[in-house]
Amino acid sequence: MVRAIVRTWLIGSLLMAAPAFAQERTVRLYDGPAPGSEGWTYPEHVVDSGDQRIIHNVRDPELSVYPADPDAAGGAAAIILPGGGLRVLGVGEDTRALIARLNAHGISAVLLKYRILQVDADAPPPRGPAPGSLPPVEIVNGNANPARGNAAMDEVLRLAVDDAETAMRYVRKHAAEWNVDPRRVGMIGTSAGGGVAFGALLSGDPETRPDYIVSNFGPALQDVAIAADAPPLFLAVDADHGPVTDGILALHDIWSAADVPVELHVYDVPASAMTVSLWGDRLMAWLEEQGFLTAAETRGE
Numbered sequence: 001m002v003r004a005i006v007r008t009w010l011i012g013s014l015l016m017a018a019p020a021f022a023q024e025r026t027v028r029l030y031d032g033p034a035p036g037s038e039g040w041t042y043p044e045h046v047v048d049s050g051d052q053r054i055i056h057n058v059r060d061p062e063l064s065v066y067p068a069d070p071d072a073a074g075g076a077a078a079i080i081l082p083g084g085g086l087r088v089l090g091v092g093e094d095t096r097a098l099i100a101r102l103n104a105h106g107i108s109a110v111l112l113k114y115r116i117l118q119v120d121a122d123a124p125p126p127r128g129p130a131p132g133s134l135p136p137v138e139i140v141n142g143n144a145n146p147a148r149g150n151a152a153m154d155e156v157l158r159l160a161v162d163d164a165e166t167a168m169r170y171v172r173k174h175a176a177e178w179n180v181d182p183r184r185v186g187m188i189g190t191s192a193g194g195g196v197a198f199g200a201l202l203s204g205d206p207e208t209r210p211d212y213i214v215s216n217f218g219p220a221l222q223d224v225a226i227a228a229d230a231p232p233l234f235l236a237v238d239a240d241h242g243p244v245t246d247g248i249l250a251l252h253d254i255w256s257a258a259d260v261p262v263e264l265h266v267y268d269v270p271a272s273a274m275t276v277s278l279w280g281d282r283l284m285a286w287l288e289e290q291g292f293l294t295a296a297e298t299r300g301e
Contacts, residue, residue: 024178029061029166034115036159042118052092054084057118061163063170064111066099067178074106075181076292079167079210083191083218086156087117090190098188098276105284105293108178110171114163114196117156137243142224142254144247145195157221160192161199165208168200172207184292186212186231191244194218198251201231212292214283217274219247224254232261232290236279239268261290 040059047054067073080098082089091111099109137146147153164187172182187197187210194215200208202222214234233255237248248264255262263286265279276283287293 024065024067026062026064027170029063029112029163029170034059034061034159034163036162037115040118042120045121050092052090055089055091055113056116056121058089058113058116059118061115061166062113063167064113065178066103066109066111067180068103068106068108070179072104072106073108073179074293075179076106076184076186076287077108077110077171077175077178077180078102078214079164079171079185079187079197080109080111081114081164081187081189081193081196082111083189083193083216084116086153086160086192086195087119089113089116094275094277098280101276101280101284105287107287107293108180110167112164112167114160114167115156116160117152135243137246139243139246139250140223142220142247142250143222144219144243144250145221146243157195157199160196161203164196164200165203165205168208168210184211186210186214186292188214188216189218190216191218192221195221198222198224201226212287212290215248215251216279217241217244217248217271219244220251224251226254226258226260228258228260230255230258230260234263234283234286236265236267236274236283238271238274239266241271 037059042057044055044057044059080095082091082095084090095111099111102109135146137144168185171185175182187200189197195218197210197213197215198220199222201210201213202224210231212231217237233251235248235252237245239245252262252264265282267274267278
């Protein structure tokens with residue numbers, strides 16, 4: 001059983017220019033209104049700030065598909081789940097860099113725009129914790145959800161997980177079109193997107209279970225219990241992110257106790273520096289070590 005714990009202490013981050021990539025299509029996740037949110041009325045809107053796009057009030061989930069070049073495709077795919085605390089979705093330059101890096105290694109990428117909390121755009125924004133601080137959270141069974149017991153947030157998490165599971169079904173159904181092996185489809189989540197990925201695993205549905213999970217400072221948002229057949233896990237987090245860091249450490253311990261492959265990287269950088277340029281090289285090496293960059297027939301399956 002391969003397992004590694006790597007704590008990397010760096011100052012600053014390296015910048016990498018992302019190569020161009022081609023988007024094949026964007027598709028609606030559901031044929032009609034998304035089940036469970038048919039009554040939502042606030043319109044989706046987008047705010048562009050620098051290289052970051054902030055999406056509000058998603059009620060019509062979409063998949064944006066970026067297949068690897070057929071000549072380079074190795075059969076693996078990744079569903080990308082952006083972060084934003086289940087209140088917004090942040091999609092920017094780092095997302096594009098991640099997609100480009102995956103495609104360059106023969107991995108098809110599918111970006112999921114999942115449902116998030118509905119907020120009246122004309123109302124004053126809710127007051128959160130001061131910048132750079134997070135309220136303390138008791139980590140129980142790997143659960144680092146800061147909004148436990150909040151009915152609205154619990155419902156949004158459930159719907160976001162439904163979207164992730166539906167996305168997995170879609171990718172596996174269309175796998176042959178993108179030269180993808182349906183047994184090598186994982187999820188890569190950032191911040192709350194990591195929590196959504198863990199939710200898809202914890203639902204227990206084998207049809208929607210990811211084959212691997214990558215979480216970039218995204219702890220679980222519900223209690224975690226796994227068996228020895230759980231998928232391998234890659235974790236990256238900044239050292240001083242309060243309950244987020246604690247939650248990631250707890251997940252490492254849970255995977256380790258179950259004797260499931262898990263790799264952890266803790267970086268001494270601000271959260272804004274937790275970009276793919278920092279941890280992407282090691283992720284690609286890990287995916288290769290776990291067999292996701294190798295054709296299935298060469299792995300004896």
